[in-house]
Amino acid sequence: MKKLSIVDIANHLNVSKTTISFILNGRAQEKRIGKDLVERVQKFVDEVGYKPNSLAKSLRTGKSNIIGLMVEDISNPFFASIARLIEDRAYKNGYKIIYCSTDNDTQKTRELISMFRDRHVDGYIIAPPEGIEDDISSLIKDGMPVVLFDRHLPKVNTDFVEIDNLFSTYNATMHLVQQGYKNIAYITFASNQTQMQARLQGYKNALDENGLKPFIQEIVFSQDEELIMAPLSAFLKKHKNLDAVFFGTNHVGTCGLKVINSLGLTVPNDLALVSFDDYDVFKLFSPPVSAIAQPIEAIADSVITVLLNKLNTSSQHISSQSIILKTDFNIRGSSKKAEKAVAK
Template identity: 95%
Template sequence: MKKLSIVDIANHLNVSKTTISFILNGRAQEKRIGKELVERVQKFVDEVGYKPNSLAKSLRTGKSNIIGLMVEDISNPFFASIARLIEDRAYKNGYKIIYCSTDNDTEKTRELINMFRDRHVDGYIIAPPEGIEDDISSLIKDGMPVVLFDRHLPKVNTDFVEIDNLFSAYNATMHLIQQGYKNIGYITFASNQTQMQARLKGYKDALEENNLKPFIKEIVFSRDEELIMGPLNTFLKKHKNLDAVFFGTNHVGTCGLKVINSLGLNVPDDLAVVSFDDYDVFKLFSPPVSAIAQPIEAIADSVITVLLNKLNTLSQHISSQSIILKTDFHIRGSSKKAEKPVAVTQ
């Protein structure tokens, strides 16, 4: 069955398409359209089950009430939790969310931004990969509200929400040093993104302060665990002198725990473990893994609050906000040295 248009309805009822459009968009009273005609149009629309074209409506009204949310990987527990909370807040404020994964791929992100443009989304929430500066600057130039989160682009002047990555990594590394560990490895994804660079610097700063040597392994980002576990395995076998390891993300961390198990290493006796991004798996591991927990609710709340403020303000010249949130460091059994029993003399 052919989908009806406003023109079809107008022709069937012998009424102008402009009048039909006003009625369907709730402007009948404003345009002084008679009650009887409104009821006749509504009755016919109900009978045929007419649904207005949302894209055509957004072109008329200038609003789609849709927000585009772009994250690195929607299956990652960190991004999935944030997306869910953002979706709930947005829905309560009359907006729906379309989300997608960029896989940290610049070209894919560019295509997704163009798709969102075609859908006339009202605003963008993006965890941006590298190399996307011009595309995001173009959105901002066209008056589109954009909020970045998890990381920012130094050359792009827009709102962003992130955590204090440098201090969080520094603090976790200092914990390992204070526990007496001296050969501390740092395993992470190879990335020039602001949050990853800040974590690396936090680790290096703590070691430098204590005259300790860094052992760094940067792995190419992949969703395929085998492509992460392979280089990780090689690194740990090569550096058998390591007594502790700090994982830069939970994805690297879960792969790391599998490799540690496969090598028959005991945590923390053979190798102490700390990871960024707390995760249920870390609490279930034996012993439970010490981890830096990002404030998921606060991140989601800040992101959607900033975007809704931009959407509800006509002026495009509000100064950009940089919101930096604190993390919690949960110390568990994976990074604590067992206290040696004190010999008791009779």
């Protein structure tokens, strides 16, 4: 059955399409349209099950009540949890969320931004890949509210919410040093993104302060875990003198746990472990893995609060906010040196 339009309804009821439009948009009273006519239109609309075209409505009202949420990978527990919380808060405020994964792919992100523009979304929440600066600047120039999270783009002046990455890794590396570990490796994904660079710097700063040598392995991100585990395994086999490993993300961390098991290494006796981005797998490993926990509720809350403020304020000239949140370091068995038995 062909979808009915306002023109079809107008023709069927022999009423002008402008009048029908006013009634369907709740402006009958304002336009002094008679109650009988409103009821006649409403009855017909109910009978035929007319649904207004949301795209046409958004063109008319200038609002779609949809927010575009772009994350790196919606299957990652960190992004999935944040997306869920943002969706709940948005829904309570009358907004729906469309989300998608960028896979950190610049071209894919461009295409997704273009799709969101076509859908007339009201605002954007983005964990941006590199090379997307011009596209985001263009959104801002067109008056679109944009909030970045998890990382920011130094050349783009917009609101962003992230954590204190540098202090988080500095603090966790210092914990390993204080436990007496000397050959501490840092294994991460190769990336120029602000959050990844800051994490690497925190690790280096802690080692510099203690006169220790860095051991860094940067792995090219891949959806195929085998392509992450192979270089990780080769690195651990090559550096047999390592006594501790710091994983820069939870995805590297879980691949690392599989490699450590396959190499028959015991934790923490052969190798102490610390990872960024705490989640359930780390608590279930034996011994449980010490990990930096991001404040997921606070991140989601800050992101949606900043965006709703932008959506509800007519002026686009509010100065941009940079919200930096603190993390928690959960110390568990994987990074503690076993107390040596004291001979009697």
